[in-house]
Amino acid sequence: MDFMKMLADWRRVLARSVLAFHVACAAVGLLVLLGVISIPFMTDTAPGGAALATAAFTGLLCLLASCAFGGGVRYAVYGDFRLLPSRRFRDYFSGDDDGAESSAYVPVSLPERTQRASDDEMIDQAAEAMLTEPRQFMDLFDRLQGRQCTPAGEIPEELAPRIRELGLEHKCKELWEQGWTVLEDVASPEFLDELRTATQEAGEPGALHLLPKHPAFARAALNEKLMAIAEYSVGAGFLLSHMATSYKRKGDPDLGVHCDETWMPTPLPEHNLMLTACWALDDYTAESGATCIVPGSAALRRYPTAEEITSSRSRLEPILCKAGSVALWDGRVWHGNNDRTIDGARRVLHVTYNRLYVRQMETYPRSVEDQMIEKYGEPMAQLMGRYDYLAKPAGKEDFAGFMRAVAYSRR
Numbered sequence: 001m002d003f004m005k006m007l008a009d010w011r012r013v014l015a016r017s018v019l020a021f022h023v024a025c026a027a028v029g030l031l032v033l034l035g036v037i038s039i040p041f042m043t044d045t046a047p048g049g050a051a052l053a054t055a056a057f058t059g060l061l062c063l064l065a066s067c068a069f070g071g072g073v074r075y076a077v078y079g080d081f082r083l084l085p086s087r088r089f090r091d092y093f094s095g096d097d098d099g100a101e102s103s104a105y106v107p108v109s110l111p112e113r114t115q116r117a118s119d120d121e122m123i124d125q126a127a128e129a130m131l132t133e134p135r136q137f138m139d140l141f142d143r144l145q146g147r148q149c150t151p152a153g154e155i156p157e158e159l160a161p162r163i164r165e166l167g168l169e170h171k172c173k174e175l176w177e178q179g180w181t182v183l184e185d186v187a188s189p190e191f192l193d194e195l196r197t198a199t200q201e202a203g204e205p206g207a208l209h210l211l212p213k214h215p216a217f218a219r220a221a222l223n224e225k226l227m228a229i230a231e232y233s234v235g236a237g238f239l240l241s242h243m244a245t246s247y248k249r250k251g252d253p254d255l256g257v258h259c260d261e262t263w264m265p266t267p268l269p270e271h272n273l274m275l276t277a278c279w280a281l282d283d284y285t286a287e288s289g290a291t292c293i294v295p296g297s298a299a300l301r302r303y304p305t306a307e308e309i310t311s312s313r314s315r316l317e318p319i320l321c322k323a324g325s326v327a328l329w330d331g332r333v334w335h336g337n338n339d340r341t342i343d344g345a346r347r348v349l350h351v352t353y354n355r356l357y358v359r360q361m362e363t364y365p366r367s368v369e370d371q372m373i374e375k376y377g378e379p380m381a382q383l384m385g386r387y388d389y390l391a392k393p394a395g396k397e398d399f400a401g402f403m404r405a406v407a408y409s410r411r
Contacts, residue, residue, distance in 0.1 A: 008107070008109070009109075011106060012106060012109060014077070015089070015093055015106040016089065018073060018074055018077055018078075019085060019086075019089060019092050019093075021070055021073055022067075022070030022071065022073065022074060022082075022085040022092075023070075023085045024070070025066045025067060025069050025070030025073075025085075026063075026066065026067050026070060026084065026085055028066050029062060029063035029064070029065070029066025029067055030063060032059060032062040032063065032066065033059035033060060033062060033063040034059070035059070036055050036056075036058050036059035036062060037052075037055050037056055037059050039055055040052055040055050064083070067083050067084055067085075068083060070085060071083050071084075074104060077104075078104035079104075080104040082104070089106075090108070090367070090370060090371065090374070092104070093105055093106040094366070094367035094370070105366070107370070107386075108369075108370040108373050108374055110373070110381050110386055110387070111373070111377045111378040111381055112378070113378060113387065114378060115162075115378070117158035117236075117407070117411070118157075118158065119144060119147070119407045119410075120407075122140055122143065122144055122403075122407075123144070123400055123403040123404050123407060124400065125140055126140040126141060126144070126399060126400070126403045127399040127400035127403065130399040137399075140403075141403070141406075144403060144406055144407055145406060147407075147410050148410065149271075149409065149410045149411075150410065150411050152176075152270040152271045152272075153176040155169075155172055155232055156232075156236070156411035158236070158411055159228070159231055159232060159236075159411070162228050163228055163229075163232065166224065166225050166228050168183075168225060168228055168229055168232075171183060171229060172229060172232050175229065175232070175233060175328060175329075175330065178295070178298070179293070179297065179298025179299070179329055179330050179332060179333040180293050180298075180319065180327070180328060180329035180330070180333055180335075181328050181329075182319060182321045182325050182326070182327050182328070183225055183226070183229070183325060183326045183328065184321065184322065184324075184325045185324060185325070186223060186225055186226070186279075186324065186325065186326050187220075187223065187324060189324065191216070191219070192281065192323065192324045194216045195216045195217075195220060195279060195281060195349060196281050196347065197214075197216075198210075198213070198214035198215075198216040198217055199245045199281060199347055199349055201213070201214060202214070202245055205245055205246050205247035206244060206245065206246065207244065207245045208242075208243070208244050208362060209243075209362060209364065210243040210244070210245070210349075211240070211243060211364060211368070211372060212364070212368050212371065212372065217243060217349070218372060218375075218376055218380065220279055220349060220351060221240055221243065221351050221383065222376060222379050222380065222383070223326075225326075226277055226326060226351070227379060229275075229328065230275050230277070230353040233272050233275040233328075233330055233353075234272055234273065234274065234275050234353050234354060234355040235271070235355050235356065235408060235409070235411065236356075236407070236408040236411045237356040237382060237385075237387060237388055237404065237405065237408035238275075238353045238354060238355060238356060238382075238383075239353065239354045239355075239356055239358075239360055239382075239383060239384070239385050240351070240352075240353060240354075240360065240383035240384070241274065241352040241353060241354040241358070241360040241361045241362070242350065242351070242352040242360065242361035242362050243349070243350065243351050243352075243362075244349075244350045245347070245348070245349055245350070246347075246348045246350060247345045247346065247347055247348075248288070248289035248337060248340050248345060248346040248348075249340060249344075249345045250340045250341065250342065250343055250344075251340075252289070252340065254336060254337060254338075254339060255336045255337045256309055256336055257294065257304055257308070257309045257312050257313060257316070257334050257335065257336040258303065258304070258309070258334065258335070258336070259297070259303045259304070259331060259332055259333060259334050259335070260274050260276055260329075260331040260333075260352070261273055261274055261303070261331035261332055262303045264331075266301065266302040266303065267301045267302055268301040268302060268331070268332050269301075270301070271355070272330040272331060272332065272355070273331050273354065273355045273358050274330065274331030274352060274353070274354055274355075274358070275328060275329075275330055275331070275352070275353045276328065276329055276330075276331070276350060276351075276352050277326050277327075277328050277350075277351045277352070277353070278291065278326065278327045278328075278348050278349070278350055278351075279326050279348065279349040279350075279351070280321055280322070280323050280324065280325050280326070280327060280348060281323060281347040281348060281349065282323050282344075282345070282346050282347050283321070283322055283323050283346075284318070284319055284320055284321045284322075284325070284327065284346070285318070285320060286318045286320070286338055287338075287340070287341045287342045288338075288340055288342060288344075288346045289337050289338050289339060289340030289341075289346050290318040290319055290320060290337065290338055290346070291318070291319050291327060291335055291336075291337050292316035292317055292318045292319065292335060292336055292337055292338055293316065293317060293319060293329060293333050293334065293335045294312045294315050294316060294317075294333070294334040294335065295315065295317055297312075297332070297333055297334035298329075298330055298332040298333045300332070301332055302332075303334070304334050308334075312334060313336070316335075316336060316338070318338055353383075356385065356388055356390065356405065356408055356409075357390060357405075357409070359391075364384075369384045369386075372384065373386065387401065387404055388401050388402075388404055388405040388408065389401030389402040389404075389405055390405060
């Protein structure tokens with residue numbers, strides 16, 4: 001028996017009961033309103049204006065009182081009053097976006113995890129044992145904690161079948177040895193056109209918080225090959241950190257040489273912390289202003305010095321690829337871009353993934369996250385960090401999430 005899941009299910013049953021009661025109160029209030037308004041017509045075939053106004057006012061008070069009674073039950077359960085119910089459960093229990101304790105919030109029901117590894121059964125057992133058999137929990141925790149981390153650059157055994165199935169072994173090797181690689185033919189021409197349209201509709205270059213703005217953005221972040229190689233690079237349970245659009249036009253200033261982990265202390269970890277995936281919506285050529293990398297820079301595990309920012313420009317090599325490809329580099333690679341010498345613009349969608357314990361560059365309101373999870377399921381729940389215990393109000397009370405974070409850190 002999964003006690004935590006059972007508890008979550010009961011909480012949702014309670015929440016639905018509160019909403020149903022509030023809706024019933026509103027319905028009763030509406031019926032009373034209609035009944036009170038009809039009383040003058042029962043006593044007089046042509047009631048006067050004063051009688052009608054009195055009846056309408058009295059009926060409205062009855063409606064408000066009935067709705068307030070339903071809202072009072074909500075307040076008694078959740079400490080948060082609301083006069084009128086909502087038609088949708090998620091709207092009624094979205095809570096405050098800042099996660100205030102007083103807000104009425106019921107988490108979205110997390111999709112069952114289908115990509116289970118050899119340690120998932122141990123995680124499930126530990127979550128139950130914590131409440132019933134503490135000694136057994138400690139034994140399971142010690143066994144899980146004692147598992148050694150997959151060496152940097154190697155493909156975890158849990159991920160290896162998926163990497164082979166998608167034909168990504170060589171790309172993983174390139175990403176580890178060079179710090180960057182390119183995935184070709186990642187999506188259909190139709191999807192690429194849709195992504196171009198979505199990027200244009202998002203507004204000016206540098207548009208942020210893209211995920212809910214168009215379905216194409218979510219599908220780009222959840223691309224099967226990207227998700228697999230991101231897990232290889234930044235570990236199981238990785239998070240979506242950032243999405244943005246960028247345009248490179250003729251005459252635009254160059255992007256200085258830098259690495260994406262520039263706000264982290266050096267030496268940078270051997271296990272990569274960030275992976276940037278750039279969807280090329282136009283061809284990457286030397287003339288178009290392609291992203292350029294400094295060969296061998298990832299192995300230095302540090303960001304460039306002030307002198308190297310200038311001197312390394314002569315060593316930049318462009319990443320060349322066709323539209324529809326995805327250029328990837330890890331957070332330690334020094335990179336910039338070329339001048340654009342031709343007309344038009346080079347359009348890119350940037351997607352950044354983080355290792356699970358690294359804070360994201362941008363987050364979304366809790367209500368938006370819930371909508372995305374309900375729409376896209378398990379992989380989106382992972383990108384939003386819902387399967388681990390970090391940065392959650394429950395903290396270590398989420399025993400399964402705690403154990404899962406421990407397991408993820410090993411792979």
